[in-house]
Amino acid sequence: ADSFVTVFDNSGKELWTQRRGAKAADEATEVRFGADGMVYVAGRSKSAMPGNAALGGWDSYLQTFQEKPIKINGPDVGVNVSTLQFGSAGDDSVQAMTVSGNDLYTAGVENGKAVVRRFTLDAQGVPTLASSRDLGYASGAIAGISVENGKVVVTGHTENAALDIGTVTNAHAGGSDVFIATLSDDLQASGDDRLTYFGGAGADTAADVAIKDGKVWITGTNRAEGAGKDDATSGYLAQIDLATGAVQSNRTWRADGDQAKPTSLSIASGGASVLDRLGLPQGQIMQADSKLLTVATSARVGDQFSITPAAGGRAVTVTIDAKDTLESLAKKINAASGRQLEAKVVTDLKARPVVQRLEIKTAANKDGAIISSGAVGKDALGALGLTSGFVGPVKPDKDATKTYGLNLSNKLSLNDPAAIKAAIESLAQAMTAVRSSYRSLAPSTGGITNTQTGNGSSTSYQQTQLANYQAALNRLLA
Structure with a gap:
């Protein structure tokens, strides 16, 4: 620390x-x-x-x-x-x-x-x-x-x-x-x-x-x-x-x-009021919350993430500035995506208290884009409550594929404790993406059918082999 x-x-x-x-x-x-x-x-x-x-x-x-x-x-x-x-x-x-x-x-x-x-x-x-x-x-x-x-x-x-x-x-x-x-x-x-x-x-x-x-x-x-x-x-x-x-x-x-x-x-x-007894300060109460991202969120000046067009092209970096708000960030996302994405500020009336949040979706008749996390220690996505991934048109067919990125930097090293810590964090994020991609495959949980018998049971030969393996295992554990 x-x-x-x-x-x-x-x-x-x-x-x-x-x-x-x-x-x-x-x-x-x-x-x-x-x-x-x-x-x-x-x-x-x-x-x-x-x-x-x-x-x-x-x-x-x-x-x-x-x-x-x-x-x-x-x-x-x-x-x-x-x-x-x-x-x-x-x-x-x-x-x-x-x-x-x-x-x-x-x-x-x-x-x-x-x-x-x-x-x-x-x-x-x-x-x-x-x-x-x-x-x-x-x-x-x-x-x-x-x-x-x-x-x-x-x-x-x-x-x-x-x-x-x-x-x-x-x-x-x-x-x-x-x-x-x-x-x-x-x-x-x-x-x-x-x-x-x-x-x-x-x-x-x-x-x-x-x-x-x-x-x-x-x-x-x-x-x-x-x-x-x-x-x-x-x-x-x-x-x-x-x-x-x-x-x-x-x-x-x-x-x-x-x-x-x-x-x-x-x-x-000279304090002798009820406020003093309660340990509360005197003076005007601030009624308005700041709209600055560096105040309203844990994002800091210099934090970044990148956007890459789904159809190909170079990644464009989005950097948080001191005067950024949700509105200015939405404009940056729209520009960085080459108008492939449509980001806007929406008001969530169901939340209590009512809050504003950023909504990002595919622009009309566009291919979408891939949003990637920034470098370890400078990632803006997590601080903003956003996640990396592909934002694109939803395919109606059930076989629609999803794209997952490992987001591994080519600058990772093991030269010192700080670099090792950063590498471990990057690998942990990559493993999260791997697990998410595996779960999206939705492997079947149904019973396995034996190709030789046509049903769920195994052959006599397989049952004999299984018994031999179990006996050997029992001897090893004895």
Whole structure:
């Protein structure tokens, strides 16, 4: 699996998607916006990211994407301008990230230790590692990192009662406790550093954190001392003073099956309406759905399929553009088929809700055409809900033949894992076509007639041979 990042506008329209991963497994864990539309993606990888070297085990990575047009007057796309791979010889991961001015901070677990890193951003938004700080063995996880009043605040949960963070305002209570660490913005040890533990003797975890007006809001789970994973788990919401570590409020709750597991929280300034209680946003509701194929379907710019006239001729490629709709796609299909096909948009009144779909049929007095899938990873047919095959006039006779294409590219290879995966997918699609063609032959399911006896029974000779074969088989299995 590869990491990817997709950016949408405020109406839900996809602006661009980029996938840039390693040969082995990698996954994105955090994403943040920077100045001027910069997008930062952090995660972990099992092998070298492009332009980097693997360090061992899972490595942390930080990617930078900049929005820019790839051609004059073209749409903006995400261009990778930087990829950093960092960590230790063990397993590492970035679990939290934040951007503050010209600084970017990450927090995660590296070879078992909680590590915070600070990167400086140049004029182009490209990060460079400036400093890092080892907080000691994590024995837990990081839930969040933010910058508040010039201080870096790291939150998570740990079994370590002696994290290396200076003054402790609340002591560790045993088991796994939530921690709130306040550090200097340059990550250098300071007398102003503060460490607050929160929890009881059991297993307390932090799932999400938010800071407002010097107060830290944390949500997560509580589990009694000695309890197992399937035992009762309560959810909580706590408010803790960032400066003193004093717990100012703490609310707990249970859920169905005693398995309350909150995952996130948000703070609404001045919000006290029913919408806030339901977790619903305020503002105008978008009534109209976008007609763009890249928004309404999983098709992406550059996806393709081809059309070949049934009577012969070269295949014409149909490519999805950023502004394509069902109407424009229908026009492309009609033109690519040399007017052999008639594609149009129809409204399905029987569907609920009513939907529009693409109808493709043979043009009047024409031979039709063959529609073929695009290359693996760039096929538009599947994303549009269409299938490859022959579209032509229906022959009335019962012996009418059907045409099936294997759609095997002459560029398949086994040179690397990605090529092998693509070849396997292509062969799987081809085998689907083979099975479909076999089923279309409709082999007879009636009894087999013996040509020597004229009925369904076998001859005496055949029955003797069958008995001999069965005896031999029984001996082999004995």
